[in-house]
Amino acid sequence: MVNIGILGVGTVGTSVANILEANGDIIEARAGKKIIAKAGVVKNLSKDRAVSIKLSDNPSDIIDDPEIDIVVELMGGVEEPYELVKRALSNGKAVVTANKALLAYHRYELQELAGDIPFMYEASTAGGIPVIGALRSGLSANHIESMQGIMNGTCNYMLTKMINEGANYDDILKEAQELGYAEADPTFDVGGFDASHKLLILASIAYGIDAKPEDILIEGIENITQTDVAFAKEFGYEIKLLGIAKKVEEGIELRVHSTMIPQSSMIAKVDGVMNAVTVVGDRVGETMYYGAGAGGDATASAVIADIVDIVRGNREPMLGYKEGFQSNLKLLSRDEIVTHYYLRLMVDDQSGVLASITSTLGKFGISIESMLQKPTNDDDIAKLLFTTHICQESKMQDAIKALSALSVVHGDIAMMRIEK
Amino acid sequence: MVNIGILGVGTVGTSVANILEANGDIIEARAGKKIIAKAGVVKNLSKDRAVSIKLSDNPSDIIDDPEIDIVVELMGGVEEPYELVKRALSNGKAVVTANKALLAYHRYELQELAGDIPFMYEASTAGGIPVIGALRSGLSANHIESMQGIMNGTCNYMLTKMINEGANYDDILKEAQELGYAEADPTFDVGGFDASHKLLILASIAYGIDAKPEDILIEGIENITQTDVAFAKEFGYEIKLLGIAKKVEEGIELRVHSTMIPQSSMIAKVDGVMNAVTVVGDRVGETMYYGAGAGGDATASAVIADIVDIVRGNREPMLGYKEGFQSNLKLLSRDEIVTHYYLRLMVDDQSGVLASITSTLGKFGISIESMLQKPTNDDDIAKLLFTTHICQESKMQDAIKALSALSVVHGDIAMMRIEK
Numbered sequence A, B: 001m002v003n004i005g006i007l008g009v010g011t012v013g014t015s016v017a018n019i020l021e022a023n024g025d026i027i028e029a030r031a032g033k034k035i036i037a038k039a040g041v042v043k044n045l046s047k048d049r050a051v052s053i054k055l056s057d058n059p060s061d062i063i064d065d066p067e068i069d070i071v072v073e074l075m076g077g078v079e080e081p082y083e084l085v086k087r088a089l090s091n092g093k094a095v096v097t098a099n100k101a102l103l104a105y106h107r108y109e110l111q112e113l114a115g116d117i118p119f120m121y122e123a124s125t126a127g128g129i130p131v132i133g134a135l136r137s138g139l140s141a142n143h144i145e146s147m148q149g150i151m152n153g154t155c156n157y158m159l160t161k162m163i164n165e166g167a168n169y170d171d172i173l174k175e176a177q178e179l180g181y182a183e184a185d186p187t188f189d190v191g192g193f194d195a196s197h198k199l200l201i202l203a204s205i206a207y208g209i210d211a212k213p214e215d216i217l218i219e220g221i222e223n224i225t226q227t228d229v230a231f232a233k234e235f236g237y238e239i240k241l242l243g244i245a246k247k248v249e250e251g252i253e254l255r256v257h258s259t260m261i262p263q264s265s266m267i268a269k270v271d272g273v274m275n276a277v278t279v280v281g282d283r284v285g286e287t288m289y290y291g292a293g294a295g296g297d298a299t300a301s302a303v304i305a306d307i308v309d310i311v312r313g314n315r316e317p318m319l320g321y322k323e324g325f326q327s328n329l330k331l332l333s334r335d336e337i338v339t340h341y342y343l344r345l346m347v348d349d350q351s352g353v354l355a356s357i358t359s360t361l362g363k364f365g366i367s368i369e370s371m372l373q374k375p376t377n378d379d380d381i382a383k384l385l386f387t388t389h390i391c392q393e394s395k396m397q398d399a400i401k402a403l404s405a406l407s408v409v410h411g412d413i414a415m416m417r418i419e420k
Helices: A011-022 A024-031 A079-090 A100-114 A131-138 A153-165 A169-178 A193-207 A226-234 A296-312 A353-363 A393-405 B011-022 B024-031 B079-090 B100-114 B131-138 B153-165 B169-178 B193-207 B226-234 B296-312 B353-363 B393-405
Strands: A002-007 A035-041 A054-056 A070-073 A094-097 A144-150 A237-248 A251-262 A274-281 A285-292 A338-348 A368-375 A381-388 A409-418 B002-007 B035-041 B054-056 B070-073 B094-097 B144-150 B237-248 B251-262 B274-281 B285-292 B338-348 B368-375 B381-388 B409-418
Touching: A002 A011, A002 A296, A011 A024, A011 A035, A011 A296, A024 A035, A024 A296, A035 A296, A070 A079, A070 A296, A079 A094, A079 A100, A094 A100, A094 A296, A100 A193, A131 A193, A131 A274, A131 A285, A131 B131, A131 B296, A144 A193, A153 A169, A153 A226, A153 A237, A153 A274, A193 A237, A193 A251, A226 A237, A226 A338, A226 A368, A226 A381, A296 B131, A338 A353, A338 A393, A353 A381, A353 A393, A393 A409, B002 B011, B002 B296, B011 B024, B011 B035, B011 B296, B024 B035, B024 B296, B035 B296, B070 B079, B070 B296, B079 B094, B079 B100, B094 B100, B094 B296, B100 B193, B131 B193, B131 B274, B131 B285, B144 B193, B153 B169, B153 B226, B153 B237, B153 B274, B193 B237, B193 B251, B226 B237, B226 B338, B226 B368, B226 B381, B338 B353, B338 B393, B353 B381, B353 B393, B393 B409
Parallel strands: A002 A035, A002 A070, A035 A054, A070 A094, A251 A409, B002 B035, B002 B070, B035 B054, B070 B094, B251 B409
Antiparallel strands: A144 A237, A144 A274, A237 A251, A274 A285, A285 B285, A338 A381, A338 A409, A368 A381, B144 B237, B144 B274, B237 B251, B274 B285, B338 B381, B338 B409, B368 B381
């Protein structure tokens, strides 16, 4: 028999306890031992919870209980769970967590501290989809060339609605909040921060690269308009918030931003709140993993999978590499990113404007690939939408500044990156 | 250092040896030990091969070599590799195989013989896609409700061409043969037999159910015409050769056949030679695994993933369950399958025919859901295409016999099953 203690018995923790009981027959057959949720720790003992396990408000009741074999951390936050998880490891207890923020900031210290003690975190990235396992085990023969992930269901739900139903950003955000898909302060989701945590976890397994959220380019979906959606449709693109990792000659690009991607690519076909991660290996080619990225039961499915693996005696290296591995891959700075770009700007509707814009772009070595001009309500002003051939991010940022300074250009210039 | 011996150094075996060398740096970092392809066994020593490992034509040179730790079986066939693999296991050597036929017939005997010795087979099903690992580990918290797999690239390539380009079956088969996607005798692929082997492997892990190919319904794609393709498009379906496993109240349905599925489902979007498997768990919901189902490097990627797992010391139960597990799920007979059906028949183009057909169907409790009548080159004959509400396979087979006996019905009646 194996005893589990759960730190944080909210939606996911409740599901973990309930599934261990409801599906106990099949789980025991697969793990070879009975797995029992013995106790849980919560902040507020007076709140009603739909679980029958013993609850306490003192983490020590789990962390220091010699009968607890595996500590499941589902509290959220960073520093508080970090301290508790460290104590659990120092007590020799295996740890399973769904906490992406904890890992985004402390995964390498935790790997060091854990040593031979199992530390698993399948549920931290893309919810119920077993993508950590696929990357750590199933693709171990490959140098990973690139990854693209739809890892935030809120953003994907909103973008799907904007594209398929013509909804405006503000309206659909309000709807997502009413449905419980988006928080009252939606910044963590719509700003790309949630996806960045997951991308960093995957990047460690793929590339052995250590980076924190503040080291990488993170942008959200807040500035997308129906004009951009119409352009994307016209030119055969979908718009997705992607976490992107890419190995190039100079190193590794890691970035999160709204992206135009060809409608024909598999990940472009992932709609609504669903998540998916595409991983391209040098030998296996493109693979994709699709499923529910959130929700109590789906996330608990991944938590329990980790528990079963630990009970079976599996000992995967936490971040996919045996001790002593030094990645020689360099994280590229934001300025060094190279990709295609889409720009949207308001210009005077008069002759010579286009020449002025293309010559400004030309100064930075940027050339236009496709273009669309649209009238506005104001007869004197036109909307100019275009995509560029590949160029470096720093050049594009300088070009946007130079374009903004032109007297024929009005208001802010909107930019989106394109992956082909 | 870990030494590998390869039985059968064809396309996949050559890739295994070459990747172990070319990607040796990253594989060693992930496995914790250097993995060497030490020797290979081939039937014909005089044939040129693009590998630098020592070759012999005597399997004992690998199976009885005390320096070989892991035997990789890539010969194909059933009884010959079965004998060799048994000898390898009795010598205490771990085994990795890509041989779906071997597993379709002998997986339970092999599990028994292997005992605690690792026996891995990720490459046997859906090539480079790590779906065995996902099912055995990542979804272990779930009762599996259903699976649908596109597990034969030849069929999917042909169907994609028939649907997207209007190609006829015979023309596209010829093209597939010229491209090397289909064998001179294509029956094993287009008849659904290849897919059935893979389905049986997945069914063991999902349900603990023992079945052989001859126990289940296997049909291919040979009878699909452009009339069926046009009907499918009209009613929002794609046509795919699917391996289907489904848990229903009475037991487990296992079947392979061409299937109409809604265009909006993720697996309907998988085109060309690519493979994908959708697995629905009672807790995680729908997940999908997508990638290359064949090819030397992609298959070798899965073979090496298994080798790395063995070297890491992982000890998953071979078929996903610890010893002693008895599935209480019953394999349903072909007659007991319940689904929607599509029928195509040639009828006299005269009044009263439709009434005669619906009343014949009614005798078997079958009702029509949607219908399309099309003229033919013969003014007196019409094509009648329709779908039915759910009914039992035995009833449908009886109804088809009764319809065929009607004087107003001409020629063979074509039937396809529908999954919603």
